[in-house]
Amino acid sequence: MEVRAYLRYLNIAPRKTRLVANLVKGMEVEKAKAQLLFCKKRAAKPILKLINSALANARNNLGIDGTFFIKEIRVDQGPMLKRWMPRAFGRATMIQRKTSHVTLVLEVKEPRKIERKKEEKKEEVKEVRKEEKKEMPEIEIEKPKKPKILKSLPSVKKIFRRKSV
Secondary structure (H helix, E strand, C coil), X not given: CEEEEEEEEECCCHHHHHHHHHHHCCCEHHHHHHHHHCCCCCCHHHHHHHHHHHHHHHHHHCCEEEEEEEEEEEEEECCCEEEEEECHHHCEEEEEECXXXXXXXEEEEEEEECCCCHHHXXXXXXXXXXXXXXXXXXXXXXXXXXXXXXXXXXXXXXXXXXXXC
């Protein structure tokens, strides 16, 4: 099953955004996230947010869980903001502030349906509340778990950069 997510009016030129989009095209979502976390391009952060948004939509709205991969990621040109810059001898040159529209399509490799029924949830909550009223056990506070860090990073593709950092 396909899940679509759109990012409109991104204030980065499509040519620059396509460099990052082509890095993750066809990858599994977890590998793509790791790739984008370590990418130094400015367009990596909005694309990472778009992938996270598409995953959340698939799990919460559509009830699909499983291993996703990026089937299609397309960067189209949005509207240009046209500005003028003063130049010598009373001339002016036009500056084009380009924007991008990004379309992301995720596909499920191994689908697992999440079946949730509101009525069953309400009944379970009521039962749990009745039990809590009867017995008040001591509450043990668990420390929050540290975020899981990937020990073995997937092979990181390199992007051409004119200047080294």
